Amino acid sequence: MNEYALLNSLLPGLILVHLVVAPYTKVEESFNIQAAHDVLVYGTPTSDIYHKLSTTYDHFTFPGAVPRTFIGPVLLAGLAQPVVALVGFPHAQFVVRAILGLFNAACLLIFARSLRRAYGAGTARWYLLLQASQFHIIFYASRTLPNMFAFGLTTLAFSFLLPHPSSPKSTARRQRLSITMFVFAAAVFRSEVALLLGTTILHQLTIPSLSLERVIFPFTASFLIALATSIPIDSYFWQRPLWPELWGFYYNVVQGSSSNWGVSSWHYYSSSAIPRLLLNPLSYTLLIPFSLYHPALRRGASRLVIPTVLFMAIYSLQPHKETRFIFYVVPPLTAAAALSANFLSNRRRWQKSPLFAVLTAVVALSVLGSLGVSTAMLALSTLNYPGGEALAHLRATILSTSSSSSSSQGNGIVPVHADVLSCMTGVTLFGTSTASSISSAGSAALSTPRNASLGLAGSGGGNGSDTTTTTTGTVKLNQHLAHVSTSTQATTPLPLTLALDKTESPSLLALPSFWTQFTYLLLEDPTKPTGGQWETVGVVQAYAGIELVKPGSDHDYDDQAPPSPAVVVVGSGRTVAAWKRRVRRLTGGWWVGPRMVDRVYILRRVDGSREQEQEQDGGGSGTGTGTGGRRGVAAVEAR
Helix, strand or coil: CHHHHHHHHHHHHHHHHHHHHCCCCCHHHHHHHHHHHHHHHHCCCCCCHHHHHHCCCHHHCCCCCCCCCCHHHHHHHHHHHHHHHHHCHHHHHHHHHHHHHHHHHHHHHHHHHHHHHHHCHHHHHHHHHHHHCCCHHHHHCCCCCHHHHHHHHHHHHHHHHCCCCCCHHHHHHHHHHHHHHHHHHHHHCCCCHHHHHHHHHHHHHHCCCCCHHHHHHHHHHHHHHHHHHHHHHHHHHHCCCCCHHHHHHHHHHHCCHHHHHCCCCCCHHHHHHHHHHHCCHHHHHHHHHHHHHCHHHHHHHHHHHHHHHHHHHHHCCCCCCCHHHHHHHHHHHHHHHHHHHHHHCCHHHHHHCHHHHHHHHHHHHHHHHHHHHHHHHHHHHHHHCHHHHHHHHHHHHHHHCHHHHHHHHCCCEEEEEECHHHHHCCCCCCCCCCHHHHCCCHHHHHCCCCCCCCCCCCCCCCCCCCCEEECCEEECECCCCCCCCHHHHHHCCCCCEEEEECCCCHHHHCCHHHHCCCCEEEECCCCCCCCCCEEEEEEEEEEEEEEEECCCCCCCCCCCCCCCCCCCEECHHHHHHHHHHHHHHHHCCCEEEEEEEEEEEEEEECCCHHHHHHHHCCCCCCCCCCCCCCCCEEEEECC
16 A cells, blocks of 8 residues: 555656746746736726726737636636745745646546556556656646646546446446536537547447437536536636637637648657657557457457547647647556556466566566656756746846845836747746735735836737826736826835836837836847847856767857857756766766757846937837737736
8 A cells, every 4th residue: 555655646746846847837838827827816806897807917918819718727826825825926836837737646646546446456556657757748737738727637537437346336427427527628628628528439339338328418417517617707807708619619620720830740649749648669569559459458458549549540630730639648548558567567477478577577667768768858848948047037136136226216116028939938927926916915906006107118908908108108017016106106115026028019129219118128139129228147048959069179069049258148058058067077078968059138228228218219208009019018026
């Protein structure tokens, strides 16, 4: 029992380790992580709803290609709120992601327990080992992709379909629960789960293990419950009648717009995605085929493999393919591999043929090898978030000089602009929020106007409305600070505040006056600002492949990034450089490891440049008219 408990702790433990090591997010996770932030910070207003949501919630400015459901973010924010109150708001993003990760870990453990009940403790142990040694599911379990909200539900659905020898009478009830999980996941989070539901039901009907009468009621009930949940909640947050997954299905499948994000070959899932998801080459070359071939394993393995393979085959007809679209098939395929591993590791078979003992040793070594590869992949993956690292370094830098920064800014506000690359590689609203966002501002801040006059020039929000025009410019702020008036600033100085701008409009970015309103910039191209005087205070590097450096080489063969001899490298790039120097000293100049290139530059405005620009512009910085570009600013206290 202790051994099994130790194995059970592997999955949640590894998921949290991956979260700690790689805490930042990518653009695919953006909507749900920003939405969870907004629900957690701003709550759900009951009066003047449109105005309050549109002037605070990020999705009104950055709606994305298709609307997404708020059900996942609402659940995460609700569960995270008491924990965040206990540990502090600086850890809010970690808490939100940890809750999702632990939910998916719990679903995987329930699946493992069902495997143990159906096929024995040995199969469950091998499943846990094989699953823990993979990379993608463990890495993405805590990431707020829509697929990972659906993943837990589909894993539970598969667990309910596993045999229950001690209680055969519960089969019908478990089948109903499985259908309910599949339908809810498809209707609310990811519509492609409907295809997986279809292939699963089809296989269950042909075994036969399921009758059509058992399908109709749970399908209809779950579908109606999903609609009754999704439509009111999402219509509230989007402020228009909406069923997000229907909209996404129409956009991606009916209109075929998903192809705008790339087209892959028909065999992508089988030739590329599955080998990377299962990671262990013996899983898909030996163990799964053996489980389908051997008569003693065929019945159980076919229930796990056939519906998932059929799902991938049909889904391959969709031109646009991504590995995350088939995450749901990993637990059942891994379980099929575990059936074979358990069969080979039976000691009684070792006595009949030493080949079984040899194969068991090979499988065990492959698990260790996969775990090593997974660890290396985690180490490399942490190097892909230069935006998050840049924002974290900037916050630390500003906080270390908070007294002087606050006095130099007058009202304590530090405007920061982040470009597209920075926002796609880790810059989130959580990255600028702090404990004071909740504790010191409190409900008073949430009940006050959300438009603060920071003297920033530019356009309004993404919809061209809901902006506040002042004598110094126009800006739409997605934040929860109280309205800043001249009298208030004179009597009550603001605490140090980061105002994060995410303008993308080319016409705005071409204006010199646009750049002089900021104190710091996070940019991929340090030559982009057309106004003001800027100095580079640091650069964050990112992974650009594996390099081989031979003795006598004193450079990193970086032909892509502009030369920056005086720029200080910060973040993980600095750590990699230090390890590279150590290894080369030990190996006489050899190095095989990650190649790092400059990705996000941290620029600071030189004192006086803004004042000079304002004098040249006559004290103003623009009329504040929109240009159709997207703009968003999030202001929070940096404490």
